[in-house]
Amino acid sequence: xxxxxxxxxxxxxxxxxxxxxxxxxxxxxxxxxxxxxxxxxxxxxxxxxxxxxxxxxxxxxxxxxxxxxxxxxxxxxxxxxxxxxxxxxxxxxxxxxxxxxxxxxxxxxxxxxxxxxxxxxxxxxxxxxxxxxxxxxxxxxxxxxxxxxxxxxxxxxxxxxxxxxxxxxxxxxxxxxxxxxxxxxxxxxxxxxxxxxxxxxxxxxxxxxxxxxxxxxxxxxxxxxxxxxxxxxxxxxxxxxxxxxxxxxxxxxxxxxxxxxxxxxxxxxxxxxxxxxxxxxxxxxxxxxxxxxxxxxxxxxxxxxxxxxxxxxxxxxxxxxxxxxxxxxxxxxxxxxxxxxxxxxxxxxxxxxxxxxxxxxxxxxxxxxxxxxxxxxxxxxxxxxxxxxxxxxxxxxxxxxxxxxxxxxxxxxxxxxxxxxxxxxxxxxxxxxxxxxxxxxxxxxxxxxxxxxxxxxxxxxxxxxxxxxxxxxxxxxxxxxxxxxxxxxxxxxxxxxxxxxxxxxxxxxxxxxxxxxxxxxxxxxxxxxxxxxxxxxxxxxxxxxxxxxxxxxxxxxxxxxxxxxxxxxxxxxxxxxxxxxxxxxxxxxxxxxxxxxxxxxxxxxxxxxxxxxxxxxxxxxxxx
Amino acid sequence: xxxxxxxxxxxxxxxxxxxxxxxxxxxxxxxxxxxxxxxxxxxxxxxxxxxxxxxxxxxxxxxxxxxxxxxxxxxxxxxxxxxxxxxxxxxxxxxxxxxxxxxxxxxxxxxxxxxxxxxxxxxxxxxxxxxxxxxxxxxxxxxxxxxxxxxxxxxxxxxxxxxxxxxxxxxxxxxxxxxxxxxxxxxxxxxxxxxxxxxxxxxxxxxxxxxxxxxxxxxxxxxxxxxxxxxxxxxxxxxxxxxxxxxxxxxxxxxxxxxxxxxxxxxxxxxxxxxxxxxxxxxxxxxxxxxxxxxxxxxxxxxxxxxxxxxxxxxxxxxxxxxxxxxxx
Numbered sequence: 001x002x003x004x005x006x007x008x009x010x011x012x013x014x015x016x017x018x019x020x021x022x023x024x025x026x027x028x029x030x031x032x033x034x035x036x037x038x039x040x041x042x043x044x045x046x047x048x049x050x051x052x053x054x055x056x057x058x059x060x061x062x063x064x065x066x067x068x069x070x071x072x073x074x075x076x077x078x079x080x081x082x083x084x085x086x087x088x089x090x091x092x093x094x095x096x097x098x099x100x101x102x103x104x105x106x107x108x109x110x111x112x113x114x115x116x117x118x119x120x121x122x123x124x125x126x127x128x129x130x131x132x133x134x135x136x137x138x139x140x141x142x143x144x145x146x147x148x149x150x151x152x153x154x155x156x157x158x159x160x161x162x163x164x165x166x167x168x169x170x171x172x173x174x175x176x177x178x179x180x181x182x183x184x185x186x187x188x189x190x191x192x193x194x195x196x197x198x199x200x201x202x203x204x205x206x207x208x209x210x211x212x213x214x215x216x217x218x219x220x221x222x223x224x225x226x227x228x229x230x231x232x233x234x235x236x237x238x239x240x241x242x243x244x245x246x247x248x249x250x251x252x253x254x255x256x257x258x259x260x261x262x263x264x265x266x267x268x269x270x271x272x273x274x275x276x277x278x279x280x281x282x283x284x285x286x287x288x289x290x291x292x293x294x295x296x297x298x299x300x301x302x303x304x305x306x307x308x309x310x311x312x313x314x315x316x317x318x319x320x321x322x323x324x325x326x327x328x329x330x331x332x333x334x335x336x337x338x339x340x341x342x343x344x345x346x347x348x349x350x351x352x353x354x355x356x357x358x359x360x361x362x363x364x365x366x367x368x369x370x371x372x373x374x375x376x377x378x379x380x381x382x383x384x385x386x387x388x389x390x391x392x393x394x395x396x397x398x399x400x401x402x403x404x405x406x407x408x409x410x411x412x413x414x415x416x417x418x419x420x421x422x423x424x425x426x427x428x429x430x431x432x433x434x435x436x437x438x439x440x441x442x443x444x445x446x447x448x449x450x451x452x453x454x455x456x457x458x459x460x461x462x463x464x465x466x467x468x469x470x471x472x473x474x475x476x477x478x479x480x481x482x483x484x485x486x487x488x489x490x491x492x493x494x495x496x497x498x499x500x501x502x503x504x505x506x507x508x509x510x511x512x513x514x515x516x517x518x519x520x521x522x523x524x525x526x527x528x529x530x531x532x533x534x535x536x537x538x539x540x541x542x543x544x545x546x547x548x549x550x551x552x553x554x555x556x557x558x559x560x561x562x563x564x565x566x567x568x569x570x571x572x573x574x575x576x577x578x579x580x581x582x583x584x585x586x587x588x589x590x591x592x593x594x595x596x597x598x599x600x601x602x603x604x605x606x607x608x609x610x611x612x613x614x615x616x617x618x619x620x621x622x623x624x
Numbered sequence: 625x626x627x628x629x630x631x632x633x634x635x636x637x638x639x640x641x642x643x644x645x646x647x648x649x650x651x652x653x654x655x656x657x658x659x660x661x662x663x664x665x666x667x668x669x670x671x672x673x674x675x676x677x678x679x680x681x682x683x684x685x686x687x688x689x690x691x692x693x694x695x696x697x698x699x700x701x702x703x704x705x706x707x708x709x710x711x712x713x714x715x716x717x718x719x720x721x722x723x724x725x726x727x728x729x730x731x732x733x734x735x736x737x738x739x740x741x742x743x744x745x746x747x748x749x750x751x752x753x754x755x756x757x758x759x760x761x762x763x764x765x766x767x768x769x770x771x772x773x774x775x776x777x778x779x780x781x782x783x784x785x786x787x788x789x790x791x792x793x794x795x796x797x798x799x800x801x802x803x804x805x806x807x808x809x810x811x812x813x814x815x816x817x818x819x820x821x822x823x824x825x826x827x828x829x830x831x832x833x834x835x836x837x838x839x840x841x842x843x844x845x846x847x848x849x850x851x852x853x854x855x856x857x858x859x860x861x862x863x864x865x866x867x868x869x870x871x872x873x874x875x876x877x878x879x880x881x882x883x884x885x886x887x888x889x890x891x892x893x894x895x896x897x898x899x900x901x902x903x904x905x906x907x908x909x910x911x912x913x914x915x916x917x918x919x920x921x922x923x924x925x926x927x928x929x930x931x932x933x934x935x936x937x938x939x940x941x942x943x944x945x946x947x948x949x950x951x952x953x
Contacts (some may be wrong), residue, residue, distance in 0.1 A: 037673055037679075039679065041671075041674075041767075043674070046676065046678055046679075055747075096746040097746050100740045100749075101738065101740075102803070102805070104759055104763060105757045107752060107756060112750065114753075123926060125810040130760070132678075132764065135763075135764075135766065136763060139765075143738065146737055147737030147738070149733060149734065153733075159733055167729075191718050191722075220672075220674050220679070221672065222672040222673065248903070254649070254650025257652075257675070257676065260676045289840035341680065355884050361678070364837075365676065368677065369652070369677070369697070370650075477666065479661065479662035479663075479666065521666065522666055522667055523666065523667030526634065526718070527669040527718055527722050528672065529669060531836055549759030610643075
């Protein structure tokens, strides 16, 4: 078994992981990046719209306070206010920094970074590169890491002297010292199936989301909740796990690409949603809290595209959860297409060449994958599981979890987005908190006197667990188990939830958990996807259990959590975070309630009293 | 039910296995591979991530064509056609459809990174859209490495891999060359001298297989080649060569030793010449028509031009020679 010693180990090579690694290396720490796939293939490449940062390049009225307000509104005031504040304040610097790494964003006329409109953002705010912003981000960070390696090569004669990428390596367990601090991580190389142990006092989790537990999802195979599950097993807590974002517009046809996203900028650039009767239905679904900001007639909405100062925005640009719910209602009412979607049409609004220019990869994707020409015909879209707002509970300033030495950033951390994430806030989130996690992990490692020790018995146990499926004759087929898990989550813990279904889901998940303990894998250890899936199933299952239990507990509808039996938002629930942890004895998910941190008065003052009244209890309002 | 042949094996060898697989309307080859894994071959190795043509992981050869499996619709094949799926041929096989693509990551490291302008603070970068668009075309690259796989310079020539960076990294060099604020001025020279741009003879195979439709040859490789030629025949440079001493000449190329100094094999009784080394050949100065200038009126000396080039001074700098002296390193 290979054994390495590093100061900081970053698990996950998406935007947050790479940004954390850059920061740890800049702080002088020997840093390892563990990537489940090849370097540069992370799910971040899928982000299309842009990175939200209040640079005010397009509309100079924009600033961090406006961005902060939008983020809190989007998250229905359940956000960790401090994270939202740091995010709004620091994201412009993080974007500008990318330019020094070589990023090439689209430009304004005066040569600055162009910014585009997006759902939930008051001003044009998203730095973008066509509709492949995520790819630009990942490539830029990847190339920055290469440039740091070149500096090390010049200085030490070795590219990997201070920062090394372990591609196609999966971590299955975190190692703790007898005192309960982080001591290392255990995993395997996909290529050889051999085990590897990293000894490190500080670990940053940046493993992304959990979408692979759902049948219709935009997420890739890697999104199995590894970071969430690793943190739980190490003793950290998850918060807000009931909040999953279903992107309102995923492709529903053809079946091979079901779940793939149609970026929100299709709507930002003039795309409209219609049902099979040809009705532009979004006007019926503007909730009261947003009534003032959105147009009431198609005529006013149409004028907004050219004159945003004197008209209100079209309801197609409502936050994602509202759009997703609206589409779901239309389909349920029988006004959807055969494959369970509605139409999204941009062809009647913009000339073909403008569409091709503004949405090149959308055009490309539909043409190539579905033989649909979006400049001529509408797209068929419906809700798809996209992002998990919930995640590892962290300290806002340092990204530290409750386990000493364990940090988390990006999608696998929780709190920043509250109950719903605004489009564009994820790319800036992972830059802001990726940097903070790297910085504080490095500082933590520096401040330690000695290196925490890995217990050999833990290594033996982890390797035994990992090898078990290979030697289990006649074990359950991992693909079948995953399929059944996806069925349970998709049909019972999906976008619209009901008490009875959630209770059934918890029963079904318990049964699946039994079966996952008997999962088997045929073949050997070298690059064996069946075996890899068998090991990932445990993580998917525990995270699904968290989601189902928290969704049952929260008897209200808010953001990414919609209960048909409790359709209203309840101000009392706004004050509560649901926290998941593992019971030490049984290993079952335990749910506890915890108050949401109280917003500082200076931040509270940024809002209208009348707006706060929509979210807060009378008691809170009288105190403020 | 459709017929599939899938290569299974590892570095020690393998074979094409026959499969009968269910195929539904609207599916792509990757869906079929996944069905094979779920129903018949749970340990069939295959890379994939986004399944939307954005990450470039599922590169393989489908009926001999380098393709992304997620972007190859089953409807493009005849109902009765057998679909043959094999791993990328240019890279060593790890297992089944998974190959060792570390060559590409190695080449990426050898190419100097973006050099930020020293006197521009973050946030003060100003560039025009029209200027960034040229580089943006190349930044569309999803690193599927299909161009690297199809390039005949390395496809069946393991020995060229050392010297040749491949189309993916020519577009990276072009991207940096065209970046409005990149502080390095020697991207073209680097491509010729260190990346082996000269090996490329513009067969355009790379452009043909690019799933992002980047015009690799027309927009990157050819301009990079032309610019290098421009500089060699730039009249100002030619005059400078004539009127300045060697040590006063502007050095266009990076001063550091080449990354690819190949090992020298000395054979008994033979001069240790390494013919694969790409050294700038000394030669006469030629005009834009490719001919030596024969007009004595324009010449700065009497008599015919030297066959070695009038600007060439003797003895030649050993560093420029296609020759390794046995006594020297």
